[in-house]
Amino acid sequence: MQRFFVLLMMLCESFIFSQTVEGNVILKDKKPVSYAEIILKKNQLKFSAITDEKGHFKIQVKEKGDYNFEIFNEGELVLSEVLKIEDDVFKNFEIDNNQNKSKIQEKKIEGVVVTAKNKIIERRVDRLVFNVENSIASQGLDAVEALAKTPMLRATDKSISIAGKSGVAVMINDRLLNISGEELINYLKNLRSDDIQKIEVITTPPAKYEAQGKSGLINIVLKKNTGLGWNVSLQSSLKNLYWNVPSVSTRYGATLNYQGKKLSASAGFTDGNFYWRMKGYEYSSGNDSYWNTDSYFFNNLRNKSTNLKLEYKLSDKSTIGGSYNYFFANPVETVKNTSAIKDEAGERSFSSDALAFNHRNNHYATLFYDVKIDSLGSKLSVSGNLISNNANADDYYNTQTDQLISTYINPINQYRIYSGQADLEKNFRKFKTESGLKFTKIKNDSFFNYYDLNNGIPTMNFNQSNNFFYDENNYAAYISGNYEISDKWSAKAGLRYEFTELTGISPNENLTTKNHYGKFFPTAYISYKPNENNAFSINYSKRINRPSFRDLNPFRYISSAFEYSSGNPLLRPSFTDNVEFSYVLKNNFTLTAFHNYSKNDWDRLQRINDGLKYTIIFNFYNQNQTGISLSYNYTKKSWLESNIFVNAYYVTSKTFVEDAVQMPGSYGSDFNFDNTFFLNKSKTVSFMLGAWGNIPYKEGNTSFKGVTSVYSGLKLNLMDKKLTMNLLMNDVLNTEREKGTEFYQDFSTQYYFKGISRNLSLSVTYKFGNNDVKGATKELKFDDQNRAK
Numbered sequence: 001m002q003r004f005f006v007l008l009m010m011l012c013e014s015f016i017f018s019q020t021v022e023g024n025v026i027l028k029d030k031k032p033v034s035y036a037e038i039i040l041k042k043n044q045l046k047f048s049a050i051t052d053e054k055g056h057f058k059i060q061v062k063e064k065g066d067y068n069f070e071i072f073n074e075g076e077l078v079l080s081e082v083l084k085i086e087d088d089v090f091k092n093f094e095i096d097n098n099q100n101k102s103k104i105q106e107k108k109i110e111g112v113v114v115t116a117k118n119k120i121i122e123r124r125v126d127r128l129v130f131n132v133e134n135s136i137a138s139q140g141l142d143a144v145e146a147l148a149k150t151p152m153l154r155a156t157d158k159s160i161s162i163a164g165k166s167g168v169a170v171m172i173n174d175r176l177l178n179i180s181g182e183e184l185i186n187y188l189k190n191l192r193s194d195d196i197q198k199i200e201v202i203t204t205p206p207a208k209y210e211a212q213g214k215s216g217l218i219n220i221v222l223k224k225n226t227g228l229g230w231n232v233s234l235q236s237s238l239k240n241l242y243w244n245v246p247s248v249s250t251r252y253g254a255t256l257n258y259q260g261k262k263l264s265a266s267a268g269f270t271d272g273n274f275y276w277r278m279k280g281y282e283y284s285s286g287n288d289s290y291w292n293t294d295s296y297f298f299n300n301l302r303n304k305s306t307n308l309k310l311e312y313k314l315s316d317k318s319t320i321g322g323s324y325n326y327f328f329a330n331p332v333e334t335v336k337n338t339s340a341i342k343d344e345a346g347e348r349s350f351s352s353d354a355l356a357f358n359h360r361n362n363h364y365a366t367l368f369y370d371v372k373i374d375s376l377g378s379k380l381s382v383s384g385n386l387i388s389n390n391a392n393a394d395d396y397y398n399t400q401t402d403q404l405i406s407t408y409i410n411p412i413n414q415y416r417i418y419s420g421q422a423d424l425e426k427n428f429r430k431f432k433t434e435s436g437l438k439f440t441k442i443k444n445d446s447f448f449n450y451y452d453l454n455n456g457i458p459t460m461n462f463n464q465s466n467n468f469f470y471d472e473n474n475y476a477a478y479i480s481g482n483y484e485i486s487d488k489w490s491a492k493a494g495l496r497y498e499f500t501e502l503t504g505i506s507p508n509e510n511l512t513t514k515n516h517y518g519k520f521f522p523t524a525y526i527s528y529k530p531n532e533n534n535a536f537s538i539n540y541s542k543r544i545n546r547p548s549f550r551d552l553n554p555f556r557y558i559s560s561a562f563e564y565s566s567g568n569p570l571l572r573p574s575f576t577d578n579v580e581f582s583y584v585l586k587n588n589f590t591l592t593a594f595h596n597y598s599k600n601d602w603d604r605l606q607r608i609n610d611g612l613k614y615t616i617i618f619n620f621y622n623q624n625q626t627g628i629s630l631s632y633n634y635t636k637k638s639w640l641e642s643n644i645f646v647n648a649y650y651v652t653s654k655t656f657v658e659d660a661v662q663m664p665g666s667y668g669s670d671f672n673f674d675n676t677f678f679l680n681k682s683k684t685v686s687f688m689l690g691a692w693g694n695i696p697y698k699e700g701n702t703s704f705k706g707v708t709s710v711y712s713g714l715k716l717n718l719m720d721k722k723l724t725m726n727l728l729m730n731d732v733l734n735t736e737r738e739k740g741t742e743f744y745q746d747f748s749t750q751y752y753f754k755g756i757s758r759n760l761s762l763s764v765t766y767k768f769g770n771n772d773v774k775g776a777t778k779e780l781k782f783d784d785q786n787r788a789k
Helices: 002-016 143-148 181-189
Strands: 019-027 037-042 045-050 056-061 065-073 076-085 089-095 121-124 127-130 153-155 160-162 169-172 196-202 217-222 229-243 245-259 263-286 289-313 318-329 332-343 346-372 379-400 404-427 431-454 457-460 466-483 489-506 511-531 534-545 556-560 563-566 574-585 589-609 612-634 640-655 666-678 685-694 697-699 702-704 707-718 723-730 738-743 748-755 759-769
Touching: 019 076, 037 056, 045 056, 065 089, 076 089, 121 511, 121 534, 121 574, 143 153, 143 181, 143 196, 153 666, 332 556, 346 556, 379 556, 640 697
Parallel strands: 019 089, 169 217, 563 612
Antiparallel strands: 019 056, 037 045, 037 065, 065 076, 121 127, 127 196, 153 160, 196 217, 229 245, 229 759, 245 263, 263 289, 263 748, 289 318, 289 332, 318 346, 332 346, 346 379, 379 404, 404 431, 431 457, 431 466, 466 489, 489 511, 511 534, 534 574, 556 563, 574 589, 589 612, 612 640, 640 666, 666 685, 666 697, 685 707, 697 702, 702 738, 707 723, 723 759, 738 748
């Protein structure tokens, strides 16, 4: 830790002993010149800034001497002179817009293209676009924090969702990431918002994308390489947790980017040690009986990951490349339960504990070839992907009644996912077509070895042991067209067909399940933009949500001698129809009205029989949801940038399984308020304050309680944005938790889970080298990884 702060002080030293050039740019009539580009150059050194609404700017330079000083206004050079810098300089610069100007097309400043009008929000025919590069409050953050400022999105250190819906998929440069959960959050935290051009929110994905998932897609578009050379980014974060026993979670990482005339490369490494504690209960009661369980969880997740990306430009029209990601984790998980039971057998109690040592090795690899086939930007892309996972654990369980029952379980999971696809984009003057083919093969083998422990000696229990072998083949084809009807009207339509055949074999259950199904997934979009201040659109899409491998596996996950959970090999996919109407006003206010209908949704169902309590996954309800979303981005004050999002809806569910009680229709709402206050004129010091939450609502057979969380922090951008420091307090009021009630014919179950949500985190990122270099930016396209939990 001491070395860390010594390094930090050395990095800050050059910032402290620098010179400042500050001033105002004005016209002859003394009016300020807003958003003018200021550039200082000396030999290989280059410093830049943009004037604010009052024409003010401030630049810090590292060396004294003579600098070429230039001012660009609306892409034109309006002033050029030599500026002598021996100490801090304050000077007003007067320009004449009627003088002869040196015309240029555009000028890059730190990877941001400055245009006459900076739009923060745009509505396109099939997506909402948040231009991160035009949002000052979104600079100097990681990608998770940038997503939290995006309209219609909620992003925390735990999850990312669209308009309160779960199961969102994330893409980088139009290619789906191959990771989910905590691994996805860690990946995005290593991605800087300064490298992001825009974030696209796709609530009704076009036919080009996989039909899998209910809630849509998020596409993060990185800035293009604008210079040759290299850069290195060093990241470090500390998170202080306190729950009777204090602990500190840490994460360190480094990223190297290289850009040559033909070769682009990126390499990265992260090392993390994350602690998590949670307590909770499940109280089931009904018919003069109860089964009450109190739980305590403690996890220590230790993980390492590395990645390598290479792209080689064969010619001006073709590029070949590949990616490799490796992720290793060996989390230690501890669970302690105490249970009290009353039923026809009388009253009794027991306690149980579990200790699990896990080992996970994941490999992801891809190869791709892209070629441009004409001058209109038409392109053919071919790619192949591989996912390989090997996981095993040593799990020890004890159940204490009047005697001690001890078991040892050795679960082994191995899956492979192979996929290949070809995508063709063919462009005409006003018409664009997309078509493609894809094949995916999934092979998942699970071995569940169960042993009884007698005096520490394991004996195989063949009745409890189980193996499960799963094979799935997916075939997909799609075609879509986008037509620019006029300057104001545009339309897009597509059709995707997916066919799935699967086989699940459980030898111990003597059960073989075979199934196949095919489905068409249509999409349609119409947009109307009468002028620059107004945009309308209406969209429709059909989606599928396939079960995960674990949800299909029938073997029992034991938590005590009297409790278990299992998957369901007969589980079917659910289908969702989505319709949306959207309106955008002045590129900062968005209104979206929506309706979706999902069929065959699934969730857990609990049952209590013969002194056992168990949970099984079932398709058991259909659901209708109608609502409206409002988002507003406020930037009228130079010292404040705010993002406000509110989503309100009405949901009805219809159950078709006998023991699940159908919930009545329910109103629901979730919100996110994010505010950034700039504490100095150069906007390098800012204070963050925000809140998110939702009101109570009902869905399926469950009544969910509301939740609210407040966060606050301080952000520093130093050394020309090369050094970024964030200090963030999450869940300031310690109100974040999960709470609800599940209703069944014979009983109801109240549940409550509370983790260490209030914590203080410090993150530091230092970047040196050429900031314009992004390295290899093409990402893996693994669409099936989210199902392999």
